[in-house]
Amino acid sequence: MDIDRSGLAEFLRTCRESLQPEDVGLPRGQRRRTSGLRREEVASLSHMSADYYARLERQRGPQPSEGMVAAIAQGLHLSLDQRDHLFRLAGHHPPARGAESQHVGPGILRILDRLADTPAEVVTELGETLRQTRMGTALLGDASLRTGPNRSLGHRWFTDPAARNLYHPDDHAFLSRTWASGLREVIARRGPRSRAAALAEDLLTRSEEFREVWATHEVGLRPGPVKRFIHPQVGLLELQCQTLSDPQQAHSLLVYTAEPGSETHEKLQLLSVVATP
Incomplete structure (x- = not known):
């Protein structure tokens, strides 16, 4: 052309x-x-x-x-x-459109643009962060620095021990099962030649833990409404996670909020001050 x-x-x-x-x-x-x-x-x-x-x-x-x-x-x-x-x-x-697309829809972007002072991110069904707010970067790290399979949190979870440092240790086992469960459901939707299937094959060769949880064939597991983070600058954060889905693109907008007046709310305000603009 x-x-x-x-x-x-x-x-x-x-x-x-x-x-x-x-x-x-x-x-x-x-x-x-x-x-x-x-x-x-x-x-x-x-x-x-x-x-x-x-x-x-x-x-x-x-x-x-x-x-x-x-x-x-x-x-x-x-x-x-x-x-x-x-x-x-x-x-x-x-x-391509749909599940393979990396293009974030304008409706989701308009909402994200208005959440500059709130931790938020747009992710794919494979856990790849496509866009972040300033506070999203401060909370979760700069997703733009990640390349290849490591763009997927699920891939990093099973191949890079440092990826788990941000999450409360008591939640690690359940999160491992949740990632395997979610990936199995995506493969069922997208088929054996999908990126999801390739990700699973890669993890099966790399991670013994993934092989163990994959062998259980669990489906239907969902993360709880509260996510616990251990942030290197402000410590323990207990955040509510609200999700807005774009079914046309298989993307989700995740917004992390804290109960007003709580210790986590005060820590988020501190994080907003120390976060790099």
Whole structure:
């Protein structure tokens, strides 16, 4: 497929101008003359240089890679149809939809953008964190640093002992069973050639504990409403976890809250102060 430079530039400009700062969790500020978002704001949301993004709107520069197009689609909070159109304009075939998709829907993103001071994350059915709030990063670590199978918490749980340090030791055994149970259910939904099945095969070769819990064939286990974390900076945190699901993309928004007036609530406020912006 060939890139449609004029169509790409016009579509990017139209999408950018249709968004307001508050739509994407940015402050409006004063003396704003731009209709919609500024180019540098979209570039920041897309994790690229302002010069690179500006060249696309000016019909210049090299053809953007699939990764760059995906980042722009996410930064502009595009719907799946808009994302697919953007890929075609850029000269690429659109990525898969559904369970294999890494594109977070705009509805979930709009909610996430309004939770900047609350620990929250968007995860796949394999436990891969796709987006985090600032407080989500402070609580759970920076998911953007993880690559390959280690993007999945389930994979890290059984292959990296350090992954369990954040969770209360009394919960480890049940969480192991819960991860195996959930993965077995995903494989039943997605089939033996799915990413879930490949993850299970990998864990069967790597972890004796996984082999043991996998052999029990448990299904239907669910984590409790309260998650207990042992945070390296503030200690024990007992957090309620609310879940909002996007069935079209098989993604879940997890929001962690503390009872007002509780010790955990005070610790979260402290964590918000020490967290890196």
